[in-house]
Structures are given as C-alpha cells and as structure tokens.
Amino acid sequence: MGRIVLQKVSKKFGEIEIIPPLDLTIEDGEFAVFVGPSGCGKSTLLRLIAGLEDNTSGDIIIDGNTVTQVPPSKRGLAMVFQSYALYPHMTVRKNIGFPLRMEKMDQAEIDVKVNTAATSLNLTDYLDRKPGQLSGGQRQRVAIGRAIVREPLAFLFDEPLSNLDAALRVGMRMEILELHNKLKTTMIYVTHDQVEAMTMADKIVVLQAGVIEQVGSPLELYRAPRNLFVAGFIGSPKMNLITGPLAAKHGATTIGIRPEHIDVVASGGTWEGTVSVSEHLGSDTFLHVKVAGFEQVLTVRSIGDIAVKHGDKVSLSPRLGELHKFGADGLRIG
C-alpha cells in the first residue's frame, strides 16, 4: 500500500544543493517524522514526495510505482499544510468535498463521505460555515477532513500544529495519533519540535542541512544517538556535552550525559558545583550547575521538587553507564 521509497533523491535550487542525494524508505502504515532545525530541508523533502517540487535527480517510488514525473494529485497522497490552506470562499462542506468533486465523484456519494468525515472530526455543526468563522483548531480539523476523504495511500503533514497554541497542540497531537491508529495509513509528519517527534513517531528521520543524520525509533535515537548533532537535538532538556580532559579520561573527544542521568546527592558526588539557576516545575526540577573546571554549565533534571536555589552548593553523581562517547569526527564511539 503506502510504502514510500526515495532513491538517490536530490534537490538543487539553481546552483545551491538543498538536499544532496539521499535514500530513505518509509514502510506501509508507518508514522514517520522528519525533524530538524529550520532550514534543514525537511519541508523540501516532504514537498518532493508530494510532487509540489521537482527533484533534481533520483526516483520517488510510492506503492511500487515510480512517481517522479507524476503530478501531485495523481500520487495518491493528501497533504495538510501549516497554514491549513483551506479555500476561504468555500464552506467547510465544500472544502472537505473538494478533492472528491475534482475526482468527478457522484454528489450523493460526496455528501456521505463528507458527513462521515465531519462526524469523526466533530465538525458536523460547522459544515455550513466558512473557514474565516472557525478557530485555528477547527480549521486544522477541516484540513485533516479534506485529506481523509480522499482515502490516500499516505498523509503528508507539514508542521500542522505550529500555528496552534500550546494546549490545543497537545490535543491535536492526540487526535492525529488516534487517526493513525484507526486508519493505519502511512503518515509523514514534518516538525521542528523534537517533543512532537518523540511522542508521535514510529520512525524519526533527523535532518540537518539536507542530510539525514539518523533514522530510527524515538528510543533508539534517545539511547544511541549516532553523532553529536542527534545527541544535542533529541531530548529535552538537551544532553550535556563535555569536552576537554574529562572526556579524554573516558577515551573520547566529547562525552555526553543527559540531564536526567545526573543525580543530586547529599555529599561525596563525582562533581561539586554551584547552582546558577533552578527551575521548579513541581514534577521536575531543572538545575543549571557551574562545576569548577568545566567550560559548560551542566543541566541536571531531578524528579520531584528539591529544595535548592541560586548559589547553593550541590554534589552531582553522573550515572556512568549512561555516558555517551563521541570521537573527534563527532561520531559515536562504542
């Protein structure tokens, strides 16, 4: 069904190579997330798959067919845009039914499909409104409705939640995941938010400057980042990356330790430091600790609320089993 294969796909804008030739396979029914900082080429990659951009070289294969020369609408894909991209002059009903009308489907059949989609997305009361009269979340639901009525081989989401406020974002995240569980259709989701990537993906594709840095499940990426970029990008708060003599002691150029793998102990820890900032979230406490001899400030995550404040001395004990080692080339060792 919706297996998507990219073979040596590259993209140049004029002389500038945005995406050097890359290979990638997304299995049928998989929820794949493209994640990376802005300008890393993740949206371009999605647009190449969609057919909204032409690839400079290589082949895109969807469901066993090479679609490189096929126009967007004939690739069997549906896309949800960051800006929703609803047709402002049409009602919700017409927006959702639009791709079906383009397929010259019978009006009665369109009505049935639109009503089914509207029911599952809680849009029944809004069918006769125009997009301008809806809230952001409702608009995004209409955009999703417009995508699902087509029963595509795969859904493409281009940062669909970026325009929503934080609370709504979490809710919509769940809705999209439920949709995926229900439909079991391939989904490719682009985001710059690594939390979204971690919580939603079956497979995360980390991109930087058009290059795939690592592909794997969220926990694979968390447990064994392939290089320094992935180590720093995946995980919140960020992994502490330490260079210098301490790293050399462990036989590496850089060592990494996640904030949650450093314990605050009463005394006798490996490192002694002074708290510069403490963030109390109730469920967690984030400490930013200056340790003598370290260039970087260490971030420490403790579960629950611990009673430390700016200027306090703390003793830290890293779990050495959780240490990540990186060589001079930035790649993981061991």
Next chain:
Amino acid sequence: MAIVAQHTKFSKVAWPVLAWAVGLLFFFPIFFMVMTSFKTDADAVKPEFLFRFTPTLENYTNMTNNYDYWRFATNSVITSVTATLFTLFVAVPCAYAMAFNPSRGTKDILMWMLSTKMLPAAAVLYPMIFMAKSLGIYDTKFLIVMVLSLINLPIAVWMLFTYFKDIPKDIIEAGQMDGLNTWGEVREILIPLAWGGIASTALLVFIFCWNEAYWTVRLTTIDAATLSKLIEGNRAPEGLFFGRLSAVSTAAVGPIVVLGWFCQKQLVQGLTFGAVK
C-alpha cells in the same frame, strides 16, 4: 481623557467638513458642465444667466440629430468593452504566472512593463499611423481595441499581480494536491478569491479605455471614431459653443459616471481586498 474627547469631537466635525469641501471642489466642474449643457450657446456665456436660466434640451436634440451621437457612443462601448475583455484575457494568466511561479526576471519584467508607460505617446504617433495605414487597419475598431489593450496591459498586469500576491501559495498548492490543473486553479481558486481585484481592475481599464483621447482621436476618422472624437470635433473655427460642447461632454462622461456610481462598492472592495487568509 479630556484631550482625547476633545480631539475626537474635533475629528468628528472636521473630517466630514473637509471631505465635503474636497468632494464639492471636485464635483463642481462636472456640475457646471451639466448645467451649461442645458443652456443655449448664447446664454452659456452670459454671466447674468449663471445660475438662473431657462433649461433647454436643444443641445441634446441637436447632438443626436446632427452629430450622430449614437454611432460614436456605440463605437466607444464596443471598443472599450472588447479592449477590457482582451486586456484581462492576457493579463490574468500573465499576473498568475508572475505571482505564483516567479523567476529571477519577474521583477525586471514588471518594471519594464511599467516603463513602457513612461514613453511619450507622441514619440510613436507617426510610426503608429504609418503602420496602421500600411496594414490597412487605420480607422478600424480592431486597431483601436489593440491600441487600448496594449496601453492598459501594464497597469492591468501590475494591479492583478498585486491582488494575486495576496493569495497564499499554500492554497494554490492545496488545489494542486486536490487535483486541479492550471486552468482549474484559475477557475476554482484564483478568480473566486481575487474577484474584487479582478473586477476593480476591469473597471479601471474600462474607464481608461473610455476616456482615452490621444490615440482614438488620431487613429480614427469616421468608422471607428469614439466619443472623444465627437468632443474634439466640436471645436468650431468661429469660437467655442459652450452649450453644445457641454452637452456632448456630458453625454460622453455620463455613462462612465453612472457606471462608477453603481460599482463604487466593488471598486472600494477591490482596492482594499487582501485579507483572504
């Protein structure tokens, strides 16, 4: 608070007064022309009949009976409508391409198009006349339609380009994903969304075509002569007949003023359109 209140009160009075003053200032010459058109040629120049006179339709009957007003009017309508449609027919796809598939040269092409408006028309008058005559199209409606379309195309493309730019590209791309071809994008998305802009562009082009005098006067004699030619033809060697001239002018500007009046809303809407996101 007091200052704000005072300020608001002042604005409430001052702006309407100013608006009326400006409005009347602009309207007065039109009003005076219409008024003069109901005076006899003799009365028109006498100060004692400035506002108090016996209205007469003499000038209008004279115009329709002796000057064949309707032929000129028909020519004006045919050439202006055809030229407007033809201009849009070329300008809509052109502006569409520039707005949604810009190339590195798009800005330069737009500037170049606008720069053609800076060319003094007189500089190409004789070449135009010679070309028209040698092609055998001098004094034809075809020639006038072509000339009116060409001189208005830059403005039309610029205006439409501005309106189309306001339509988010995502919407066009969503249309592509949903199965629209290029013509479908224009029909289903572009025209409905930029309707106000297209209408006001059409209206403006029509007004420019209707009002065009330089070329219509010089490239026509009888067959394709428009209302501008009729007004121009009312210059008399023995002096100006103000009553008659005013009647002809009123009859020439009348249709466009009426059109503008009815399309006011569309014009304003078109000029302020843009919030389609």
